[in-house]
Amino acid sequence: MEAMKVQNVTPNDLYWKVRYDASRCTLCGSCVATCSFRAIEAKVERRRMVFSESEFPEPKQRFSAVPVIMQVRSIKNYCRGCGSCEKVCPNDAIRPERNPDTRHPVVTRCLGGDSIKRGGRKNLEATSRTLDRIRVGRISQMTDPSLDAQRHTFDLLAPFGRILPPKKLPFSLDDLGQLKTDALTPPVRWIYPVIIGDMSIGALSWRMWEAVAMATAYLNEVCGIPVRMCSGEGGVPVRLLKSRYLKYMILQIASGHFGWNRIVKAMPHMVEDPAGILIKIGQGAKPGDGGLLQANKVAEHIQAIRGVPKADLLSPPNHQGLYSIEESVQKMFLSFNAAFKFRVPVAIKVAASATSVSVYNNLVRDPYNIVGGLFLDGIDGGTGAAHEVSLDHTGHPIVSKLRDCYLAATAQGRQGQIPLWAAGGLGKTGDLAADAFKMIALGANGVFTGKLILQMAGCVGNDQGRCNACNTGLCPVGITTQEPALVHRLDPERVAQNIVNYFLAMDQEFKKLMAPIGNSSLPVGRSDALVATDKGVADKLQIQYVC
Amino acid sequence: MCRIGAIKSLDYLHPSQALLLMQSQQKGHDNSGFAMIMHDLGGVFESYKHLPTLSMACTDEGVKLAEDLLHAAGFQRVMQWVPETNPLSGLDIIAMPNYVFETFEYPKQYKHAEQREKEDLLLDIRLKLRALLEENEQGFVYSFWPDVVTLKEIGDPRDIGTYFNLWEADDKFTAKVITAQCRQNTNYDIVRYAAHPFFMQGYTALANGENTFYLKNVEFQRKLHRGYIGFESDSQCFLYTLHYVHRELGWPLKYYKHVMTPLPFDEISGRDDEQQLLAIRQSLAHLEINGPNTIIGVLPDNSMFTCCDAKKLRPVVLGRDERMVVLSSEVCGINEILPDRNWEDDIYPHEREIVAINNDLEVQRWRQ
Numbered sequence: 001m002e003a004m005k006v007q008n009v010t011p012n013d014l015y016w017k018v019r020y021d022a023s024r025c026t027l028c029g030s031c032v033a034t035c036s037f038r039a040i041e042a043k044v045e046r047r048r049m050v051f052s053e054s055e056f057p058e059p060k061q062r063f064s065a066v067p068v069i070m071q072v073r074s075i076k077n078y079c080r081g082c083g084s085c086e087k088v089c090p091n092d093a094i095r096p097e098r099n100p101d102t103r104h105p106v107v108t109r110c111l112g113g114d115s116i117k118r119g120g121r122k123n124l125e126a127t128s129r130t131l132d133r134i135r136v137g138r139i140s141q142m143t144d145p146s147l148d149a150q151r152h153t154f155d156l157l158a159p160f161g162r163i164l165p166p167k168k169l170p171f172s173l174d175d176l177g178q179l180k181t182d183a184l185t186p187p188v189r190w191i192y193p194v195i196i197g198d199m200s201i202g203a204l205s206w207r208m209w210e211a212v213a214m215a216t217a218y219l220n221e222v223c224g225i226p227v228r229m230c231s232g233e234g235g236v237p238v239r240l241l242k243s244r245y246l247k248y249m250i251l252q253i254a255s256g257h258f259g260w261n262r263i264v265k266a267m268p269h270m271v272e273d274p275a276g277i278l279i280k281i282g283q284g285a286k287p288g289d290g291g292l293l294q295a296n297k298v299a300e301h302i303q304a305i306r307g308v309p310k311a312d313l314l315s316p317p318n319h320q321g322l323y324s325i326e327e328s329v330q331k332m333f334l335s336f337n338a339a340f341k342f343r344v345p346v347a348i349k350v351a352a353s354a355t356s357v358s359v360y361n362n363l364v365r366d367p368y369n370i371v372g373g374l375f376l377d378g379i380d381g382g383t384g385a386a387h388e389v390s391l392d393h394t395g396h397p398i399v400s401k402l403r404d405c406y407l408a409a410t411a412q413g414r415q416g417q418i419p420l421w422a423a424g425g426l427g428k429t430g431d432l433a434a435d436a437f438k439m440i441a442l443g444a445n446g447v448f449t450g451k452l453i454l455q456m457a458g459c460v461g462n463d464q465g466r467c468n469a470c471n472t473g474l475c476p477v478g479i480t481t482q483e484p485a486l487v488h489r490l491d492p493e494r495v496a497q498n499i500v501n502y503f504l505a506m507d508q509e510f511k512k513l514m515a516p517i518g519n520s521s522l523p524v525g526r527s528d529a530l531v532a533t534d535k536g537v538a539d540k541l542q543i544q545y546v547c
Numbered sequence: 548m549c550r551i552g553a554i555k556s557l558d559y560l561h562p563s564q565a566l567l568l569m570q571s572q573q574k575g576h577d578n579s580g581f582a583m584i585m586h587d588l589g590g591v592f593e594s595y596k597h598l599p600t601l602s603m604a605c606t607d608e609g610v611k612l613a614e615d616l617l618h619a620a621g622f623q624r625v626m627q628w629v630p631e632t633n634p635l636s637g638l639d640i641i642a643m644p645n646y647v648f649e650t651f652e653y654p655k656q657y658k659h660a661e662q663r664e665k666e667d668l669l670l671d672i673r674l675k676l677r678a679l680l681e682e683n684e685q686g687f688v689y690s691f692w693p694d695v696v697t698l699k700e701i702g703d704p705r706d707i708g709t710y711f712n713l714w715e716a717d718d719k720f721t722a723k724v725i726t727a728q729c730r731q732n733t734n735y736d737i738v739r740y741a742a743h744p745f746f747m748q749g750y751t752a753l754a755n756g757e758n759t760f761y762l763k764n765v766e767f768q769r770k771l772h773r774g775y776i777g778f779e780s781d782s783q784c785f786l787y788t789l790h791y792v793h794r795e796l797g798w799p800l801k802y803y804k805h806v807m808t809p810l811p812f813d814e815i816s817g818r819d820d821e822q823q824l825l826a827i828r829q830s831l832a833h834l835e836i837n838g839p840n841t842i843i844g845v846l847p848d849n850s851m852f853t854c855c856d857a858k859k860l861r862p863v864v865l866g867r868d869e870r871m872v873v874l875s876s877e878v879c880g881i882n883e884i885l886p887d888r889n890w891e892d893d894i895y896p897h898e899r900e901i902v903a904i905n906n907d908l909e910v911q912r913w914r915q
Binding site for chain 2: 140143144145147152153155157159163164165166167169171173177178179180181185188190410411412413415416517518519520521523524525526527528
């Protein structure tokens with residue numbers, strides 16, 4: 001008998017244990033072939049069988065070699081709990097089981113000497129969500145009538161672009177008493193209040209990205225729902241840049257400027273303006289950190305789109321040329337506004353922070369009126385790759401921060417001038433309409449969502465540590481990988497169909513929320529429509545406390 | 548639900564007509580108050596049309612405080628009219644000790660001032676008076692404006708009429724435009740300031756309904772103008788938006804409708820004025836209203852209008868003859884005072900129009 005080696009990794013140390021029932025297994029090998037993490041393998045076990053063939057015990061023994069499926073004992077190829085093995089097993093012979101006694105956070109750091117990286121979003125769930133303690137509680141009863149979600153018409157659009165205060169509108173009256181516009185005003189696009197936000201073509205597989213783009217086009221052209229999609233940092237296929245579908249895309253530029261070489265070169269050939277430009281300063285999931293695309297995801301086509309070699313692609317934590325808000329307003333915003341001849345709104349995305357109100361105040365007071373939106377991303381936002389310590393421990397919840405910014409605007413009479421778009425864990429429970437509606441009533445013009453879109457496509461990751469392997473390039477469902485064999489698991493048309501259907505359902509649900517409060521247009525800032533069942537939440541958000 | 552009414556006439560009318568207009572609608576309101584604003588005054592005020600008249604209800608101390616303030620500001624009183632009251636026992640009225648209708652000469656230094664400057668002075672003085680009398684509840688200042696008087700009181704409108712002798716028509720207290728409403732605020736606290744009609748710098752507005760974008764409107768209006776205060780009723784927002792759009796921005800009245808109930812995006816798209824309507828919708832998003840509402844308004848030139856919410860969830864009807872146009876929540880009110888009119892000329896406005904009545908009683912329907 002061998003002495004026990006304490007330091008050896010065993011399934012007991014890992015997040016997931018693979019439960020395997022040899023008696024049901026047909027040894028078809030599907031599970032091993034499917035596991036993109038190589039976390040299970042076919043092995044041969046030595047078995048001893050003791051038996052007796054007489055009436056009285058006369059033990060005999062027989063040894064046999066049995067082929068089995070075993071969990072790999074490694075901190076590299078470890079089970080992520082994605083359940084692909086269970087999905088393909090014809091006999092229910094294998095499945096992952098959560099290990100509450102995992103030592104993974106300690107063991108991995110001890111053996112690897114490196115910080116843990118993963119995808120997904122914050123996995124620490126100490127309390128219930130703020131949004132779940134808020135209800136739409138001001139129902140139209142007697143004093144005013146509720147509307148009919150099926151029969152009445154509703155205006156479900158939100159502005160993207162800088163909005164002038166009324167006295168700055170360059171209007172004069174003509175001879176017929178009609179207002180006419182005497183000067184250019186900043187471009188504003190009225191779009192659906194849910195933006196599909198910003199996942200790059202490197203973070204996502206080409207099929208996934210294409211599916212999202214297809215869904216966006218379908219929602220616009222067939223369903224008449226003007227949904228916009230943000231490209232993420234990492235460029236856009238040239239074919240799309242030169243197509244008329246560009247008008248549905250918000251192009252993102254982040255600190256790595258990945259993909260912009262191609263975008264700039266395509267500009268003379270563009271037949272439509274993009275829907276907008278989003279300058280990414282920060283991201284809720286990993287605030288203060290730049291984008292991270294690990295080398296194993298930098299496939300050939302990604303190299304081509306971004307113009308880079310196969311290497312880890314790290315966007316710096318900030319835009320190297322900018323040192324202040326004033327400078328960013330003057331340099332980045334002006335240059336992007338100018339690049340598209342002031343026809344395309346330019347907005348900024350920042351991670352929610354204790355300083356967000358200062359940022360917002362600075363932007364809203366800029367005299368050039370060129371910042372066309374503030375996208376605030378909270379700690380619950382998802383990402384394709386980040387250090388786990390950033391994901392779990394840095395950042396700021398979105399709900400109160402969005403509210404703080406709206407109230408700051410209200411105190412100055414500047415609400416609406418820079419539209420507020422919020423994200424970070426919205427739709428986490430699968431119900432984006434409710435979350436978005438509550439955020440809108442708290443002052444958001446709209447919301448953006450990324451992680452939920454992946455879940456619509458079939459992402460099995462969750463916030464209790466399941467999968468979260470987007471950084472590895474081994475996504476078992478073909479969403480965040482560039483591995484052809486994995487990518488082909490994803491049917492882009494079905495993904496697009498799921499996204500379209502989700503938006504159609506959400507559109508209905510928005511109306512079912514607006515009708516009982518008697519509103520036919522989005523109740524931006526109508527916090528009187530909300531009540532909170534938690535006193536602290538009510539006080540902080542300045543809404544009514546109920547119990 | 549409250550009921551509102553308004554009369555615009557070529558002849559001077561006594562407020563008994565307004566009481567009559569509202570009385571037959573009493574099942575629709577709760578008889579908890581009476582308030583009216585009269586524009587284009589006749590009777591004792593007719594010779595003072597160019598000078599501001601203060602309308603106020605207050606204590607004795609309140610009268611003194613107000614007069615001291617006005618004198619200190621250089622205003623000289625040129626006329627005072629005190630309504631004869633009938634303090635009969637058993638009347639349902641919570642009366643104030645004094646009802647003041649005083650007309651003043653402008654301060655000397657304003658003799659050659661621009662009209663706008665005078666108007667701002669009148670507003671500032673009213674705001675100061677209001678603040679002054681608010682301490683210890685010494686009184687309520689409703690209007691301080693040329694050719695306008697306001698009366699508001701809590702109680703049964705019939706008894707209020709009796710108390711002020713308003714049932715007896717005479718030719719001393721008359722006007723060509725009278726707007727009236729017979730209900731105290733029921734959504735919020737009962738205070739005199741909460742009763743429609745509301746007045747500011749020549750503009751009057753009264754409404755029947757519930758403005759569910761009240762909070763949005765209030766939060767925005769508070770920062771728009773020093774005079775946008777109070778907000779004791781959600782309907783004050785309609786007055787302030789009217790004042791802002793028509794006076795502060797200087798836009799024609801039809802844009803009031805575009806601000807309050809903007810057209811749906813698909814109807815804006817493709818119109819000649821698409822660019823302007825979108826800009827209005829964007830920049831004045833927080834002045835949009837929602838919920839069921841009918842609004843009646845009077846402009847500084849004494850023209851009158853009515854419009855509704857975007858879903859037409861509250862009624863209003865216009866009836867008329869050659870000498871008079873009447874707006875009312877219910878047609879029964881018009882039947883009382885214009886029984887012989889041609890009913891076929893009645894107008895039931897729809898959700899996308901403003902019905903405007905000019906000083907020649909010409910009725911125009913402007914489709915949004």
